[in-house]
Amino acid sequence: MKTVKPPVCAFVKSGVRPGLALWLLALCLSLPATLRAQAPQATPPPPAAPRSVQFPKPVEKTLANGLRIIVIERSSTPLVTAQLVIKNGGEVDPPELTGLGNMLADLITKGTEKRSATQIAEEVEALGGSLYSSARWDSTRIGVDVMSSKIGPAVDILADVIRRPTFKDEEIERLRQQTLDDITVQLGEPGSIARYVAARVVFGDAPYGQPLAGTPESIARITRDDFMKYHRRWYRPDNAILVVGGDIKASSAFGLAQRYFGDWKKPAEALPPLPAPKPVVSAEPRVVVVDKPDAGQAAVLVARAGINRNDPDYFRGVVANSVLTGYSGRLNQEIRIKRGLSYGAGSQLDTRRSVGPFVASAQTKNQSAAQVAELLLGEVSRLATGPVPDIELNPRKAVVIGNFARNLETNAGLVAQVASLAVYGISFDEINRYIGSVQNITASDVQRFAGSHLDAKATSIIVVGNAKEFLPELRQKYPQVEVIPMAELDLNTALLRKKKQAG
């Protein structure tokens, strides 16, 4: 039997419960009755009755200094994750000092009033854990992940690095050199280059256009004073959230928070207001090729502005994006499964405090880069041209729901998810409402979202690779293509091209 149709998946709610019940398990594979009637070896047996699950509920309190503490108890594995979230990230880097927040996140683990860089690493690793810290968009996350028996000393070190970093000149210079080398390595990878270029193309000189890790020029400029100012301005209890998740009682977690963060003083000066979400800037779409003749494969991206995290269209966007991305999403269907042009194609709707990017991408051999660009763009456009059939839409919703639930299965995933909701000021009830919100999205919601937010006419194309293999084909369709040799690429500005040196 070679023509089994893709099963249709119906969503069945097995009841309404309070708390964080997830109904993903209520997904039902309904096969045509005629198939069920055949010999059991020839057709898949239908599913049994679904079961449900409850996720632990976050509890929280706020310390007198304004620090918000959120605890999620779950004792299935003897591990605890503690993550301190600063509610700003790369978007508050001054334009000439891009990469400052990220480099600062690295630097705070390199020495405090009590501990040297070496002692910090030794102490935290002796606990079996690791201390991670990095700036992202809209937040900076510093955390430890340890066996539950080690959480006390781990939070001690966490609080120390956040509150009392010393910013020694020697450490700054060492880290500066390391950061420059890291950037050099990143800029050897076509995919990384393409993502940096896409950010500049979509957001221009606005904050989200800046490279989060900085540029060789900006990293060279940063001074100790810049670190001190940044730390004083943003690392303060009333601009932070401590999220603790795993095998720990809420009362113990609150006790640890009070002990190590309770006397963290809130500065007298007012907290700078969060930048208000900016309206979508409709930048002129561009077609940019970065010519890297030694690239072993081309990275192809199509990118445009998407939506912000608090947009009422959020769930429409999530579901619309899921039709395009994932293993069986349209992009991978067309590019990998049907044509063998890539190991994987997908898209990302990156929602942030202000409007974030929508990016569809794939890597392919240099010769097929122009074809892959057309396929990416074609699939994104097609989403607005007609409703997605239910037989396709329902499985994609199941994917969204399954991914959501699996992300909550590990401590680190659970803490990251709760921290993100907290950063964007979203109620934890959303965890409970998530599945319903996804289920409620209709084919016409998806089509309307695609029409208003994924219009291909406002979409730019970025290709990084060996241009002589694909440029003639790309240029036929896009005579306006800008070609930038790798040696002339400048990520400091939206122009993307180094100014010609005199002489």
Next chain:
Amino acid sequence: MKQRKFGGWLALLATLFISSVFARDSFAQVAMPRINFDEKTLANGMRVLSAVDHSSPTVAIQVWYHVGSKDDPPGRSGFAHLFEHIMFKATRNMKSEMMDRLTEDVGGFNNAFTNPDVTVYYEVVPSNYLETLLWAEADRLSGLTVDEPNFKSERSVVEEEYRQSYLAPPYGMLEYLIEQQSFTTHPYKRPTIGSIEDLEAASLENVRAFHETFYRPDNATLVVVGDFDPKQLDGWVARYLAPIPKPAIPLPRVNVKEPQRTAERRITHNAPNVPLPAIALSYLAPSQKSPDSEPLQVAATILAQGESSRLYRSLIYEQQVAQSADATPDLREDASVFYFNVVLASGKKPEDVEQALLTEIKKVQDVPVSAAELDKAKNQLVTNELRQRETSNGKALALGSSAVLLGDPNRVNTDLAKLQAVTAADVQRVMKQYFTAANRLVIYYLPEATKTNPTTSSINHMFQLRPTAAIATSIGQRGGQGK
């Protein structure tokens, strides 16, 4: 404090299979939750391992085939991995990609990977789909019906996987060289990804013959972990898997012995797209079943895990001669390779960095590691293992790996004691025994003076079916591009 790693996901994936697994009563004041499993062997030779865990209403299903890239047919390097991709195409009762309909479409996922020793297929689905997936796994074990266009298209996907994993990233080809050059005789010298030429030569006839030779119940281990009823599982196994006949023909096994190295060998490789020069040292080590595996893992952890490790402290922090420094005990069934790879800091000379690395190795040979370092390494290894076992799929990987690669599923619960027993003297002994000049391969990986096209060649390691972080998710680390 970010991890400074290159080849990150490969190294991590490899670690999954090389790290031994631990039992309860850890020295680390933490009870490693025991995996209480059930074991049986069907009349057709198929082994079934199962463990109930109701913490999430999902179930992980894995089928481990004891065939890897070391079993690639002659002139067909990369075939075991290409074959793994073909297992998602048409079977007797399923059309191409139906596995995705049965998993992804109901909120689950599937993936597979091939390494030099094994090929593993896995699915995580809502638990009410367990019977459906057992039927599907039985169906593809019973036979493939893939056609020529689907075969060719999937072969192109594998070629793109090769480019994405080895040609696009700056140090992909260094990983390849380490794998390829570390063995001279054993088929481990053939990279798991193979070569474009060999992949292009592969045919549907090869697919049929490979399935017949290696995809048989007496070469398979089914692992089921999660939310299920053991009686129901037994019934479904009896119904769908037990009837598959065991072939009469013998199962071929690789019996080649890799000879001991007798003198240092040095290779200089100039490649395109090398942002900073890099060096690698590789040493041959015994099979992962050897009792030396635990001390070698402790040694690797002391040398290179985290910013308090010897190599980070010395090469990156104090001397500032390296951008990254890794040590990987790539433990395998027949013979292992322990390798170091170091990307140089800008402006440094490979000769100097090689000397600095050798000095650190010599220190561990000359002076026993401290008790504090030993404890730290054990804590790190236990914590890694706990993270891996957070999910049903992670538990199933630990169980399957013990059964198939270590030869005894009970080791999933008993190997912690072995790790706990490792002493500073053990670490010193294995460092002296294996890290000798005569057992050393040195690779200098340098930029080309002039630009040329990248060479197409082949690489060894573990290859996943899809560019996803599915395994990564199970150990709670690493992002990914999604499926």
